[in-house]
Structure formats: structure tokens, C-alpha cells
Amino acid sequence: MRRSKIAAGVAAVVALGLTTACSSTPTSTSSGSAAEAANPTAGGTLSLLIGTATEHWDPQRTYVGVDIEFGNRAFARTLTTWSPVTSNTEQATLVADAATDTGQVSDDGKTWTFTLKDGIKWEDGQAVTCEDYAYGISRTFAVDVITGGPNYAIQYLDIPKAKDGSSQYKGPYDGTGQDLYDKAVSCDGNTITFKMANPSGDFNQALTMTAFGAFRKDKDQGDKSNFQIFSNGPYKLDGTWSPNSGGTFVRNDQWDPATDDVRKAYPDKITWDESLSQETVFERLIANQGDDANAITYDPAPVTALANIASGAEGRTDIVASPYTRYLTPNFKSKVMSKDKAREALALATDRAAYVTAVGGDQVAQPVNSLINPALPAFPDTPLLAGDKGDPAQAKAALEASGLTLPVKINVAYRKSDTMDKIFSGLKTGWDAAGFDTNLIGIPADQYYGTLQSPDSASKYDVYWAGWGADFPSASTVIPQLLDSRSQISAGGPGQDYGYFDNAEFNKGIDAAYALTGTEADKAWGALDAEAVTKYYAVIPLIVDNFVFVRGSNVQGAYVNGTFTGYYDIATISVKH
Structure with a gap:
């Protein structure tokens, strides 16, 4: 999941006087607030200082980790969710949220049932119903409207596929195939039943995502609902959301804490300010003045803030392993990147060492050649093809073998920030030395993934940067979500298969991996990862990194939930006042 909200920029851990392991997943370090968390304070205002604009609040369109975390904890309850944690190293467990339990599954693994709790209401006082969840989930199938x-x-439910691999159900706006959806998702009072296409032992984990959340039909405005927030959680939006500015969340008086064992909802109010630069966010958090003492950020620290964090934020930092892998994806619809040898050349010329240097050094970023994060059991640890720095000479030989005339012009898109500008300047040096003529195109953060997922981008860019982390602890939430053309590519765009990788044999491998369990499944997912990277050059993994977060001195109970998105979990946060 979870494209990370921040493009790059993590702290140099040594500069902070803290140590992590460089050869494996780092140890989480916190100066923490455990003592204060034992006596949380209700009331007050929690401030969120954000350096990147939000792309979506529509629950079915939300796919950035930060927004999933905040949306779920503040206003979009799901049937199941992940428990809060009491330390940065604790593993969360799957728990019931709007449902009475984590689900009942049939012996063949193909039918799941959940019963909704009584007493859950929308902010206008109407009850949240089984039909609201069924309708919300149906919106996912409208891939031409509900994008991102x-x-x-589409992957799990037992709904027939068309010849092109797309679902025969086209969502609630078109209505085509509605009877097929109604057979796969049905309501009987407060009980919702899901029919699976294949045995699915982890379906109840997928339900933790807001894409499986409720949406009331009479509130649906299609793509105009992008920043509409209609709450069934402890907070509601006060007024309207202002893109690139933010909004204020106040208590939802229709939320009943008796129905909710997850969200403590200590603050009376939460303000979200996304009008800031990352540099300003950290200047204010380090200064810790006025209302900023009541603030957190979801932004990992940029390199430019490191020295000041070390000297000015002692006791208010948290260092954790990022769940994300940063990678490049060549565009298979590009005249250049449709050629195997051109993709191979790009991979061989990629200087991961330059990337590591730009984000703060090898204490906080490690080069990788696998999409699957090292924290997952399926991690294949595929060797780098040409070392950390790449091999321009070897890459040039591959590019010459492609039949293209050198230099070969390529347009490379990335999510613009000061740090990313430096990263891609370093990568460009290696690519150009291999015979490419690299044109770097930085796209504003609030437009980035929307641009990648637009059909128009297929003719504009040759290579894209992206970041990805597992939606729950399984590689089945990585490989299919990024590389299964059948569930991703449609007339509305590539989904998360940004490079339009479409390979029938690879898709058969995905189907085979789904049929396995345990270590055999892990091996199969790892093998597919290695195949995508070293056979098809469908993706070029770059690094895994660590996150450094800073919080205000009045913030209590702030823990990074590594299982649930890898950011501060507001379910337990309170503010001294």
C-alpha cells in the first residue's frame, strides 16, 4: 500500500547520537512519552503540521499511509482494524472495529461473514448500516471515477472477469453487472457476507483499509467527493476542506465510545495545516513554541533539519524503520522502455549510492534490489546487478544492443522536493554516462500520484519514481498490487501498475502464489519479485530507509504503529494543557 506521503528525507541517525543496524531492519529508537501516556489528558487541541498536500480523503480513493491512518482513526471506521500500540516496537494485532469480531470464515476459505455493532452512527445521527458498507466497497469497481x-x-471478490481481465461489474454509477456484485456482497440485517473468488485467509486484514469502509449512497457525488468528509468516527470536519491549506476536525457528538475499543479520542480538536514546507514544519517543531508544543507531524525529517533536531529536539524524537521501498518503474508504453535492453541499461546504470548519500547516508538508507521490504518474510534479498553505484559501461553496452540511437532521451518523473531534486541529479549522472539523455521532471506532491495514474501519462514519461509498503504483513499486498495488470490496468489508467507491465506468464505466477500458504507462499512471492527485477526489469528497486519523527513537548502517548502504516497513531495521543 501505502505509497508514502513523503518523497524522501530521513535523518542521519548517527548525527542524533542514536544507533540503528545498517545491515538489516533497524532497531526502533524513541525518546518516548511512556510515563506521560500512563496519565493521558483529555481535551485540548492537537496540531498536525504537514509538509505535503493531501490528494484524497474519499475513503475508496485513499492509498497514502498517512491518510489511511488519520482517516481510519478520525472519521472512517472499518470492519476490522489494527490495534494501537504502546511502544514503537510493539506489533499491532488485528481487532474488530465496526464489526463485532474479526470475521467468520467458511472451511473452504471462500466465504467471510461479519456482523456490525449496534450504535454506530453517521455524524447526522443516522445509523451506519450493512448496506452502507456494501455500497462503499462497490465504489472501488468504478475505476473510471474512483481512481487512486x-x-x-476487485481482486478478492467472486465476480467474473471480462476477457481483458477487468471486472464485469463496473461500479454503482454505470450499474453494469450489479447483480454479480450483489451475489458476491450481500446483507442480511446487520450481517454482511463476502464471497471470495479463491480461498482467502487474509481477507479480514484487507478490510482494515478505508477502501472497504462505509459510504452512504445519498452522500455520494462521484469524483466530486474527493475531499468530502462524512464521519462515522470520533471526529468530523468543521466546515470544508481546503486543498493545500487543510482543515479543522472537532468532536463528532454521534460517536459512541462504547462501540469503539480502539480510539481514545483524547483531544477535543485536531487542526491539520498542510500549507507548510517541510523545512518550516521542522523549524516550528524544534522551536517548540506556543501551540507547536501540542503538535506532531507525519513528515519524516528532511536532511536539512538533522543538525537542528540533534541539538534542539532532544527527548522528542522517534526513529523507526520505514515500511516502504523506493523504486523506479519503466513505462512499457514508452518507445524506449518497451525495449528489454533499454530497461536493463537503466537498471545497470542506476547509482543507488548517490540516492543513499542524498537522503543522509548509509546509517539511514540501504540500497536494495527487491520490491518486498526486508521486514517481510518473503524478502528475497536479490543481489544488486552492478553494485551500489551501478556500472555505466555495462549499461551502455546493453543500451547499444537495444537498437536505439545514442544518446537516448528519456523523461523521468519524480515527486518534487529539495531532497528529491538532489537525488535525481545524482541518478541522472549515472544514466547519462550510460548513453541516456535524461530529462528530469519534478511533479508537485499534491499532483504526483494522480499524474502517474492518468492515462495521459503513458505518452509523456518514460520512467517514474514511486514508494510502496505492504498493506498488511504479506507480500501478497506488494507484487499483485504493483504488477498484476488484470486488477490494475483499465481505461481509467494503470492503477498502481504505473508502468503498464502486462505479462501473462507473470500473472500465472501470481495466481499460483495465491494458492499457496506459509513459507511456500513466501518463496513464491520472493521468486516473482526477483523475476520482475532481474528478468523483465519491470521495476528498479532503489532503497529502504528509516524515518525520524519529531513531536511537541506537550504531546503524550505518541507511538509509531509499524503494522498500521508506519506513522504516529493518533488513537492514543493526548495533549497536556
């Missing part, structure tokens, strides 16, 4: 979100419902 995960496609797990």
Missing part, C-alpha cells in the same frame, strides 16, 4: 485507491475488492 486500492483494488483489493
